[in-house]
Amino acid sequence: MPHISLPEGLPGISSGFAFRPETAKPMRELAHVLLHEPNTLSPAERELIATYVSSQNDCYFCQTSHGAAAAAHLGENADTVDQVKHNFLQADISGKLKALLVIAGQVQRGGKYVSPKSVEEARKLGATDLEIHDTVLIAAAFCMYNRYVDGLATWQPHDPAIYDKMGTHLAAHGYLTPSVKP
């Protein structure tokens, strides 16, 4: 049961967005810029960072919806999403992305856990300043989104079909418009 009277029938974050459109707008815009707009990191890579952080924060709705978006971007490699959640160092992803996920994991614990060594490792594997900046900010932002979704105790369905549909929409259109219609 949500802690406040959120509109019914809208899963996860979309119920919060419908309740409070004024804050929904900048939250959608931030997600859109970070995860969907052009970047030297592919949308799949950025969605995998978001999925990883959300799984570390144990937010079911967020890790499943962003995992679905990552899978949609990757095409067939849905296994990769599970690998990243459970053991990213062995996952079928680039060395650079592994190094960025180390940084993301540190940010998830707290900003001060980000070590110069992890940053140096990421640079050695080709990460640019912009990519490191965006990794830190994606991880930080998901520490916000995860807390918002779970903090309000939003309704989080467990039907995979709902998330597959969301993932397809998010991969195609990004975050500016709802991926679920009431």
Add this chain to the structure above:
Amino acid sequence: MIAGQVQKGGKYVTSKAVADAKEAGATDIEIHDTVLIAAAFCMFNRYVDGLGTTQPRDEAMYRERGKRIARDGYAAISKEYLSPAGTR
């Protein structure tokens, strides 16, 4: 109380803390915004510390900044150092 629970993690927010807040007069919007402010600062704090930004220890600077933010808000103050593309 609720904000402190959010800081630890969304799932730490208890029905009791919410009920207590409502009993003390908090509205749904106030509770919503408390959760979101707490969540947002879990982002801002990680961003600032995660990049290892320079954080001066000059109290006076923060007080001056605080006055301007209180008067003009956050979007206005960022116009002082962002290009037009950074403000909308």
